[in-house]
Amino acid sequence: MRIGIIGLGLIGGSLGRDLCLNPENYVWGISRNESTCEQAIAMQAVHFAAQDISQISQLSQTNLIFICTPIAAILPTIAQIAPYLSPQTVITDVGSVKVAIVDAAEKLWDRFIGAHPMAGNAFSGIQAAELGLFQGRPCVITPNTQVNFQGDFQDNFQSSLDALNLVRQVWQSLGAVIYECSPVAHDCAVAWISHLPVFVSASLIQACTEEVNPIVADLAKHLASSGFRDTSRVGGGNPQLGRYMAEYNREALLLSLEKYQLVLQAAIAQIQANDWQGIEELLTQTQVNRSAFLD
Numbered sequence: 001m002r003i004g005i006i007g008l009g010l011i012g013g014s015l016g017r018d019l020c021l022n023p024e025n026y027v028w029g030i031s032r033n034e035s036t037c038e039q040a041i042a043m044q045a046v047h048f049a050a051q052d053i054s055q056i057s058q059l060s061q062t063n064l065i066f067i068c069t070p071i072a073a074i075l076p077t078i079a080q081i082a083p084y085l086s087p088q089t090v091i092t093d094v095g096s097v098k099v100a101i102v103d104a105a106e107k108l109w110d111r112f113i114g115a116h117p118m119a120g121n122a123f124s125g126i127q128a129a130e131l132g133l134f135q136g137r138p139c140v141i142t143p144n145t146q147v148n149f150q151g152d153f154q155d156n157f158q159s160s161l162d163a164l165n166l167v168r169q170v171w172q173s174l175g176a177v178i179y180e181c182s183p184v185a186h187d188c189a190v191a192w193i194s195h196l197p198v199f200v201s202a203s204l205i206q207a208c209t210e211e212v213n214p215i216v217a218d219l220a221k222h223l224a225s226s227g228f229r230d231t232s233r234v235g236g237g238n239p240q241l242g243r244y245m246a247e248y249n250r251e252a253l254l255l256s257l258e259k260y261q262l263v264l265q266a267a268i269a270q271i272q273a274n275d276w277q278g279i280e281e282l283l284t285q286t287q288v289n290r291s292a293f294l295d
């Protein structure tokens with residue numbers, strides 16, 4: 001298969017490294033920086049890389065293009081490459097939000113299928129790319145309603161289904177566990193398990209580092225151990241990614257933050273009321289719920 005990757009960072013580079021292991025694949029990549037192109041070739045994340053789509057000689061034979069840029073650049077990238085592609089090419093993305101991308105992307109390219117691999121590490125850029133990053137990890141594919149639509153748009157339905165199968169098959173070949181849902185369901189679910197935790201964790205870091213007593217602040221720093229390390233990890237990650245979660249998944253994130261605020265407010269009220277039995281019951285419930293949720 002001929003595959004293109006635009007945006008050779010952590011996710012694009014990791015995808016490329018896995019895809020290049022299959023001798024039946026030819027993988028080209030686009031990065032804005034020459035040094036990233038050189039590094040991607042050297043680490044066998046692509047067979048060929050260039051800074052501009054017009055330099056890709058295999059373009060018209062490309063079966064599938066992954067857009068792996070930051071969220072804000074996904075739609076402009078599709079609009080930029082569309083005039084150069086063969087109509088059969090399927091475009092997919094890896095963006096962490098889907099509602100803001102999928103509808104608009106399908107208007108730009110009818111063989112677009114949104115996806116979001118739930119994998120990563122604390123780093124960014126091509127040097128962070130890992131082999132086997134997606135092995136055993138969920139990958140959410142978000143076909144929109146058109147894919148299930150039958151009737152006047154039968155031809156469109158057929159081509160979308162074939163595009164969906166291609167995207168599904170490639171992620172499966174990388175060992176990902178596939179989930180399929182609507183873009184809205186995806187965005188609400190990731191608000192709970194990915195976007196809300198970033199803002200809870202960031203608020204923890206911010207509140208803790210605003211301690212005004214220098215003796216307490218210094219002592220807390222020295223005493224901080226695995227508990228603080230675990231709960232502050234996602235709040236100390238890539239700031240641009242966190243900003244895009246808020247900007248592009250605003251509605252779902254606000255709903256989950258408001259619900260979280262209510263639960264926190266109830267716990268504050270219990271503590272203010274010396275309701276220790278109620279607090280123990282709450283924490284007994286969350287202990288059970290955590291195991292059930294993660295299992």
Ligand code: NAP
Binds near residue numbers: 068077096097117123
């Ligand atoms: P990254 O490591 O920063 O890589 C993004 C790459 O895109 C950069 O290497 C950059 O390469 C290129 N790029 C940056 N701005 C661009 C622009 N305006 N136009 C074109 N290319 C641009 O980020 P990442 O973590 O791989 O994230 C990429 C995508 O994956 C995002 O949409 C994100 O939502 C999604 N995602 C991330 C994770 C995660 O945990 N990190 C997990 C799942 C999905 P050049 O500067 O060389 O062009």
